[in-house]
Amino acid sequence: MSEYSFVEQPFLDQLAALGWDIIDQGSGIPSDPSVSLREDFRQWVLKGELFKALDETNQLDDGSPWLTDKQKEEIYDDLTRQSGNLIEANQAVQELLYKYTVDENEVTGEKSPDINIIDFKKPEKNRFVAINQFRIDTPGRVKLMIIPDIVLFVNGLPLVVIEAKDGNAFTANPMNEARTQLWRYSNQRVET
Numbered sequence: 001m002s003e004y005s006f007v008e009q010p011f012l013d014q015l016a017a018l019g020w021d022i023i024d025q026g027s028g029i030p031s032d033p034s035v036s037l038r039e040d041f042r043q044w045v046l047k048g049e050l051f052k053a054l055d056e057t058n059q060l061d062d063g064s065p066w067l068t069d070k071q072k073e074e075i076y077d078d079l080t081r082q083s084g085n086l087i088e089a090n091q092a093v094q095e096l097l098y099k100y101t102v103d104e105n106e107v108t109g110e111k112s113p114d115i116n117i118i119d120f121k122k123p124e125k126n127r128f129v130a131i132n133q134f135r136i137d138t139p140g141r142v143k144l145m146i147i148p149d150i151v152l153f154v155n156g157l158p159l160v161v162i163e164a165k166d167g168n169a170f171t172a173n174p175m176n177e178a179r180t181q182l183w184r185y186s187n188q189r190v191e192t
Contacts, residue, residue, distance in 0.1 A: 007164035008132050008149055015130045025133040029147065041137040041145065045080050046129065050156030053127045057116035057155070066107045067115070075100065075115065079157065118155055129153040
């Protein structure tokens with residue numbers, strides 16, 4: 001409870017003051033995925049947030065969005081179906097964030113237009129969401145789920161995972177414990 005009260009909640013409050021949308025799920029194990037903007041606990045991208053952001057960051061001169069639902073589904077699939085190890089998958093997604101095109105703008109007829117998945121030129125067009133206790137179910141693993149303390153999403157994509165540790169009498173080295181937990185989440189922990 002102290003980790004939530006002394007670290008997570010104040011951090012979420014700071015993010016809210018900076019304009020982030022906050023979903024505070026308290027300190028327990030989440031039981032309803034819809035609270036964290038998902039259909040189930042296996043999803044790690046906030047699909048609805050991504051689609052809203054794609055409409056916001058890809059507009060015609062009159063301010064209307066031009067991506068079709070099919071194009072948004074293809075973008076979602078490309079972002080979520082990367083293969084390889086963690087580093088390779090992250091690198092592939094990062095490349096898509098900087099350079100992504102679709103075959104055609106079906107409104108204007110423009111061929112191979114660039115897509116803004118994240119609008120780096122106008123950051124105010126992006127959607128910033130922080131969710132604590134972000135449960136991810138991991139069937140087939142030793143642990144059935146992982147629950148990072150706080151995940152920061154930009155346009156529905158999880159860009160930062162935070163393990164909040166309270167420096168107290170029970171936690172000798174909070175930084176090391178947080179790092180070990182993050183390594184476990186990414187299946188990179190070195191066994192001792």
